[in-house]
Amino acid sequence: MNQIRVLAAGAQTTVQDLGRFGWAQFGVSASGAADELALRAGNLLVGNTENAAAIEMTLVGGAFEFENDAVIALAGSDFGAGLPLWTPVAIQAGGAVRCGPTRSGARCYLCVRGGLAVPRTMGSASAHLATGVGGRALRVSDLLPVGDGAVRQPRRAAAPPPFSRDATLRTTRGPQAEWFGDELYRGVWTVSQESNRMGLRLRGEPIPSPAGHMLTEGVALGAVQAPPDGQPIILFVEQQTTGGYPKPANVISADFWRLGQLRPRASVAFESVTIEQALDALRANERWLHSL
Numbered sequence: 279m280n281q282i283r284v285l286a287a288g289a290q291t292t293v294q295d296l297g298r299f300g301w302a303q304f305g306v307s308a309s310g311a312a313d314e315l316a317l318r319a320g321n322l323l324v325g326n327t328e329n330a331a332a333i334e335m336t337l338v339g340g341a342f343e344f345e346n347d348a349v350i351a352l353a354g355s356d357f358g359a360g361l362p363l364w365t366p367v368a369i370q371a372g373g374a375v376r377c378g379p380t381r382s383g384a385r386c387y388l389c390v391r392g393g394l395a396v397p398r399t400m401g402s403a404s405a406h407l408a409t410g411v412g413g414r415a416l417r418v419s420d421l422l423p424v425g426d427g428a429v430r431q432p433r434r435a436a437a438p439p440p441f442s443r444d445a446t447l448r449t450t451r452g453p454q455a456e457w458f459g460d461e462l463y464r465g466v467w468t469v470s471q472e473s474n475r476m477g478l479r480l481r482g483e484p485i486p487s488p489a490g491h492m493l494t495e496g497v498a499l500g501a502v503q504a505p506p507d508g509q510p511i512i513l514f515v516e517q518q519t520t521g522g523y524p525k526p527a528n529v530i531s532a533d534f535w536r537l538g539q540l541r542p543r544a545s546v547a548f549e550s551v552t553i554e555q556a557l558d559a560l561r562a563n564e565r566w567l568h569s570l
Contacts, residue, residue: 280346280424282333282390284416285374288340290407291416293394294387295331298402298412302519308499309406309516312336312475313354313385313538315439315563320353320389322570323366323436325428330393331403333422335386337541339377340416342388346371348424349391349432355383355539366391366432383539391432395425408476408516436570439563444545445536447512450556452502452525453495454488461485462502462526463548467510471542475516477503478537480546484508488524497521500529500537502548512537532559 284291294317297310311317311334318328333342339357348369352361357377361367363386369375375388396403396413405413416422467480487504496519497503503511503523512529513521514537527548529537540546551559 280348280392282422282424283343283345284340284418284420284422285343286341286376287416287418288335288377289338290336291340292334292405292407293331293396293413293416293422294334294404295402296329297404297515298400301400302496305519306400306406306409306411307515307517307519309404309412309475310402311387311538312515313387313535315535315567316354316385316538317387317389318567319364319436319570320351320387321393322567323351323353323364323433324349324389324391325430325432326389326391326393327427327429330389330427331396332390332394333388333416335377335388337384338379339386341374341376343374344369344371346424350375351389352386353389354386356381357386362435364438365435380541384541385538390424391428392425393427395423406516433570439535439566445540446547446549447533447536448530448549448551448556448559449502449527450530450551450553452527454492454524455526457488457524458485458504458526462510463550465547467546469540469542469544469546473542475514477514477517478512478540480510480512482509485510492522492524494520494522497525498528500531500534501525502527502529530556530559532556532563
């Protein structure tokens, strides 16, 4: 069996695909790749389906040895592996890929032709770290089997999507938008070190959050919550499925990948857009992927 051996695990390295859906009523959010655009692109570049399982590295990358010849693509942030990003690369048997600290955003994906043939839980190979569903963070000496699920030939190099350490996140109105003024859009926020895959905690000038209690309700990926201290929380891929904080806004799905590339101390601003503008942005993402 063709396998990848973990030589160094990095800061938080996991196996991810596009996530598990349909389990929110049991309290299990989708999880999946924090930057799904990079995962999908990396898989397309090596000839996989978009949902093939791959290695997600966060802030500090790992090192991986390949037992057999392989074709891989690194997509996302530059982790100093000495290989070109967004490009299919041939790795010889016994070769290794060694990644270090990020030089740009927060996450990089190592996609291998054939995908990772790891067990699926609730229909997904994604590790949901908050609950332990689907696995854990990788450790030294872990072995990852490589599958045979390639569906086409590897593609040419791709121009990357534009991202930087700082981001302007486009949002639509949240369920409680009328409770708030425009303070969310006037401020510049800093991503807190307390952020994780459950939520991105922001720090800045507090926004007024209405007093009193509201009924707990379902929450969505990208929802911007305003807790009593006025410091926004953006719900992320392992978010709780219900919440009781008011939500003035929701990050548009076309910018979810930007959430995955935000690292601690990055600056964040918000921009309000219409549903039509949000759909146009999503179509632009899909056109870029279709070009691969």
